[in-house]
Amino acid sequence: MEAFDQYIEKHRKSYLEELRRFCRQPSISNTGKGMQAMAEMVAERLSGLGAEPRLITVGDSYPYVYAEIGEGRRTLLIYNHYDVQPAHREDGWAHDPFDPVIQNGRLYARGVADNKANLLFRIQSVEAYLAVYGRLPLRVRFLIEGEEEIGSPHLPRFVESYADLIQADGCIWESGRTGHNGNPVLHLGLRGILYVELSIQADQRGMHSSWANIVENPALPLEERLRQALQTLMDEEGRPALNGLETPPLSQEDLALLETIPFDPATVQVEHGVTLRPGLSGVEALRRVLFEPSCNICGLGAGYTGPGIKTVIPNRAVAKVDFRLPFGLTPDEVEIHLRRHLQAHGFEEIQIRRLAALHPARFSPNAAIVRAVREAVRTVYGVEPTIYPLMPASGPMYTLCQVQDIPAVTFGTGYPGDNTHAANENIRLKDYFRALRCFGRILDRFASLED
Amino acid sequence: MEAFDQYIEKHRKSYLEELRRFCRQPSISNTGKGMQAMAEMVAERLSGLGAEPRLITVGDSYPYVYAEIGEGRRTLLIYNHYDVQPAHREDGWAHDPFDPVIQNGRLYARGVADNKANLLFRIQSVEAYLAVYGRLPLRVRFLIEGEEEIGSPHLPRFVESYADLIQADGCIWESGRTGHNGNPVLHLGLRGILYVELSIQADQRGMHSSWANIVENPALPLEERLRQALQTLMDEEGRPALNGLETPPLSQEDLALLETIPFDPATVQVEHGVTLRPGLSGVEALRRVLFEPSCNICGLGAGYTGPGIKTVIPNRAVAKVDFRLPFGLTPDEVEIHLRRHLQAHGFEEIQIRRLAALHPARFSPNAAIVRAVREAVRTVYGVEPTIYPLMPASGPMYTLCQVQDIPAVTFGTGYPGDNTHAANENIRLKDYFRALRCFGRILDRFASLED
Numbered sequence: 001m002e003a004f005d006q007y008i009e010k011h012r013k014s015y016l017e018e019l020r021r022f023c024r025q026p027s028i029s030n031t032g033k034g035m036q037a038m039a040e041m042v043a044e045r046l047s048g049l050g051a052e053p054r055l056i057t058v059g060d061s062y063p064y065v066y067a068e069i070g071e072g073r074r075t076l077l078i079y080n081h082y083d084v085q086p087a088h089r090e091d092g093w094a095h096d097p098f099d100p101v102i103q104n105g106r107l108y109a110r111g112v113a114d115n116k117a118n119l120l121f122r123i124q125s126v127e128a129y130l131a132v133y134g135r136l137p138l139r140v141r142f143l144i145e146g147e148e149e150i151g152s153p154h155l156p157r158f159v160e161s162y163a164d165l166i167q168a169d170g171c172i173w174e175s176g177r178t179g180h181n182g183n184p185v186l187h188l189g190l191r192g193i194l195y196v197e198l199s200i201q202a203d204q205r206g207m208h209s210s211w212a213n214i215v216e217n218p219a220l221p222l223e224e225r226l227r228q229a230l231q232t233l234m235d236e237e238g239r240p241a242l243n244g245l246e247t248p249p250l251s252q253e254d255l256a257l258l259e260t261i262p263f264d265p266a267t268v269q270v271e272h273g274v275t276l277r278p279g280l281s282g283v284e285a286l287r288r289v290l291f292e293p294s295c296n297i298c299g300l301g302a303g304y305t306g307p308g309i310k311t312v313i314p315n316r317a318v319a320k321v322d323f324r325l326p327f328g329l330t331p332d333e334v335e336i337h338l339r340r341h342l343q344a345h346g347f348e349e350i351q352i353r354r355l356a357a358l359h360p361a362r363f364s365p366n367a368a369i370v371r372a373v374r375e376a377v378r379t380v381y382g383v384e385p386t387i388y389p390l391m392p393a394s395g396p397m398y399t400l401c402q403v404q405d406i407p408a409v410t411f412g413t414g415y416p417g418d419n420t421h422a423a424n425e426n427i428r429l430k431d432y433f434r435a436l437r438c439f440g441r442i443l444d445r446f447a448s449l450e451d
Numbered sequence: 452m453e454a455f456d457q458y459i460e461k462h463r464k465s466y467l468e469e470l471r472r473f474c475r476q477p478s479i480s481n482t483g484k485g486m487q488a489m490a491e492m493v494a495e496r497l498s499g500l501g502a503e504p505r506l507i508t509v510g511d512s513y514p515y516v517y518a519e520i521g522e523g524r525r526t527l528l529i530y531n532h533y534d535v536q537p538a539h540r541e542d543g544w545a546h547d548p549f550d551p552v553i554q555n556g557r558l559y560a561r562g563v564a565d566n567k568a569n570l571l572f573r574i575q576s577v578e579a580y581l582a583v584y585g586r587l588p589l590r591v592r593f594l595i596e597g598e599e600e601i602g603s604p605h606l607p608r609f610v611e612s613y614a615d616l617i618q619a620d621g622c623i624w625e626s627g628r629t630g631h632n633g634n635p636v637l638h639l640g641l642r643g644i645l646y647v648e649l650s651i652q653a654d655q656r657g658m659h660s661s662w663a664n665i666v667e668n669p670a671l672p673l674e675e676r677l678r679q680a681l682q683t684l685m686d687e688e689g690r691p692a693l694n695g696l697e698t699p700p701l702s703q704e705d706l707a708l709l710e711t712i713p714f715d716p717a718t719v720q721v722e723h724g725v726t727l728r729p730g731l732s733g734v735e736a737l738r739r740v741l742f743e744p745s746c747n748i749c750g751l752g753a754g755y756t757g758p759g760i761k762t763v764i765p766n767r768a769v770a771k772v773d774f775r776l777p778f779g780l781t782p783d784e785v786e787i788h789l790r791r792h793l794q795a796h797g798f799e800e801i802q803i804r805r806l807a808a809l810h811p812a813r814f815s816p817n818a819a820i821v822r823a824v825r826e827a828v829r830t831v832y833g834v835e836p837t838i839y840p841l842m843p844a845s846g847p848m849y850t851l852c853q854v855q856d857i858p859a860v861t862f863g864t865g866y867p868g869d870n871t872h873a874a875n876e877n878i879r880l881k882d883y884f885r886a887l888r889c890f891g892r893i894l895d896r897f898a899s900l901e902d
Contacts, residue, residue: 208871
């Protein structure tokens with residue numbers, strides 16, 4: 001596929017410029033900022049392939065962008081999302097998160113790693129394939145949603161209403177990255193998630209802060225109460241302390257699989273700039289991340305802590321907590337266990353509100369789409385990819401793929417220092433163009449592989 | 452002024468509809484939402500008077516809306532703001548804060564009490580005066596800014612650049628309300644404010660929450676540390692515990708003034724639905740609110756606590772704190788005392804960021820504009836207004852009026868249950884139309900009163 005690689009090399013500059021343009025457009029599903037504009041930008045890009053993209057809304061969803069192109073024995077579903085996490089410069093960004101900056105071979109911008117680079121290189125790859133070879137050897141279906149970062153709330157209804165649009169023999173999932181050793185990592189599934197808001201209300205109204213001299217301020221006691229509840233949710237090692245969330249024993253097969261994955265806690269610690277819980281071996285750390293549920297405090301506080309000023313005596317404290325769920329545990333189960341736990345610990349006054357819920361998903365390494373990606377990776381990267389049974393993060397893979405029995409695998413431009421969901425999110429440009437070249441091979445291999 | 456009152460009665464429905472329209476337009480200076488549209492809506496309304504409004508920006512300010520109309524011996528400056536505080540339904544609103552609802556003779560909407568009703572009835576009053584009497588007996592200057600709720604950061608530069616536009620013999624200030632006994636309250640000044648953000652950073656990066664099984668989550672310790680610092684800022688009675696913020700002794704005149712103000716803590720407690728610090732007499736409570744500095748926690752928290760979901764292991768805790776300053780204390784002084792205090796208590800790692808600062812202001816009760824308002828109130832309300840030396844809240848009165856020696860006084864539609872800055876903000880419609888009628892008399896009296 002030399003001609004394909006040459007074509008990409010020739011379009012390097014314009015492809016990169018396009019990526020910057022995508023990153024410049026805010027698309028924050030949490031607040032709605034820029035969502036419609038982003039959906040239209042994606043659809044326009046797909047038109048450029050000669051496809052006839054559709055913007056489909058389900059109820060009051062943000063638009064799903066759908067397009068289909070090519071013909072052949074096999075059909076590939078490409079799932080991405082055009083929405084990104086919120087970002088404020090004061091979160092620690094070195095620059096405006098929506099003003100992409102290239103530095104040291106990296107492109108920094110909110111959403112570039114999750115998921116605009118992956119979204120775009122796949123489109124560019126199809127374009128390059130068409131330009132060089134005149135036709136695709138298979139049918140490609142793009143499904144690009146705008147609600148992944150808020151838990152894909154409308155996807156079940158979308159799948160129900162448009163089941164015929166997504167039928168496929170395999171799916172390339174939105175994310176994907178290389179590991180610490182530089183080898184591509186393929187995930188064959190992902191963890192589920194239950195994201196809840198816990199809140200506690202004072203028995204007084206919120207009030208203008210000019211009364212502070214004589215009105216009791218409940219911020220500290222409210223927040224203290226919430227903290228006490230949060231502390232009961234985890235044991236000393238940070239594991240969920242809820243009854244019912246104990247980890248089932250691992251199969252011999254999964255234990256063996258764990259041993260094949262290179263994972264060095266010290267490297268994670270340095271590359272991510274975080275502190276790991278002490279005394280974890282690589283295998284044990286990995287076992288926890290892939291096969292244990294987690295409980296994480298995404299935030300807790302009382303009153304106003306957003307940007308700028310609000311002058312009020314607060315009357316409410318809130319915590320945002322997410323539970324990641326290994327294969328076999330459902331969000332409904334966890335919510336029931338959480339309610340029972342708070343009751344049992346005397347926190348009856350704490351309200352639980354479910355903000356997102358996704359099932360875990362997992363597929364076999366023997367599916368044709370997985371084999372196609374492995375072969376393509378060997379060709380371009382010259383190494384064997386690392387196979388993760390599932391990825392520590394979450395997504396609607398169960399709804400979109402597991403229910404329809406469409407094997408899914410990740411392949412993309414992320415790397416361990418990409419700061420996904422955090423400040424200074426970035427990708428390495430070399431990863432971008434290597435993934436772009438590899439994707440042409442994936443199309444090729446998947447079209448021709450035996451079952 | 453019977454014809455004037457009849458004119459208002461005849462236009463009651465359209466005036467009210469106009470108020471709803473103003474409230475329907477979000478205008479949140481904190482986020483920028485709807486600001487330009489709101490400025491244009493205000494300017495268009497002023498055009499309706501036959502004035503030629505200007506939208507003036509200073510640096511990257513939101514537009515100041517300025518208009519001048521009428522001629523006469525005296526000039527009246529009318530200062531208002533078209534921006535409002537942030538509002539989310541989940542803060543406790545019974546409905547969308549930007550979908551005004553009329554219930555039990557009240558209009559509920561974010562910003563109606565602070566400050567859209569006051570903004571609009573003054574314009575409508577001038578309109579009615581012109582319609583009934585053909586001309587105004589004085590020159591009226593409207594200055595309506597869009598940054599009051601974020602501390603009027605550009606007003607000093609505006610005043611410097613456009614000093615000629617604001618020269619006047621008296622000023623009607625943006626706010627104003629009735630007291631618990633139903634009598635209008637006139638404020639002759641207001642407290643200053645220093646609003647700071649205190650923050651503390653973990654020595655790890657923020658990170659995607661899918662790593663929670665093996666990464667330490669610093670949310671609780673960070674927030675605990677911030678809580679410890681906040682606890683040192685106040686004594687057991689909630690008074691600022693900083694050196695240098697002791698209250699200076701009150702003059703005999705001010706003590707006597709305090710005795711003239713009807714103020715019942717029990718009523719405040721019930722009407723506002725809050726808990727007062729125990730054991731405060733009316734005079735003592737009032738003394739604290741008007742003549743003591745305050746320290747209030749507007750919010751504290753770690754990580755993400757905003758609407759919707761964000762899945763991250765936090766690395767920063769933040770507190771928003773405001774100090775209200777009695778006449779004689781400046782924001783600069785308080786910030787110095789705060790820095791020294793945190794140093795002295797071992798909280799060197801806590802960052803202080805100033806988000807807003809306003810000087811206190813205070814004027815004489817003998818100014819012509821004050822006498823004009825008192826006389827007008829007597830005529831329309833049939834009672835003597837209560838004179839507050841200053842109001843517990845803050846605003847840029849020092850910058851706009853004190854520096855230029857333009858006596859200012861409040862007169863408006865607020866009342867003790869209006870929930871300013873909180874959920875379910877509202878005004879009573881009877882207050883609105885009574886204020887509208889009264890304002891015609893204010894114009895009249897101010898034009899003709901002796902010095």
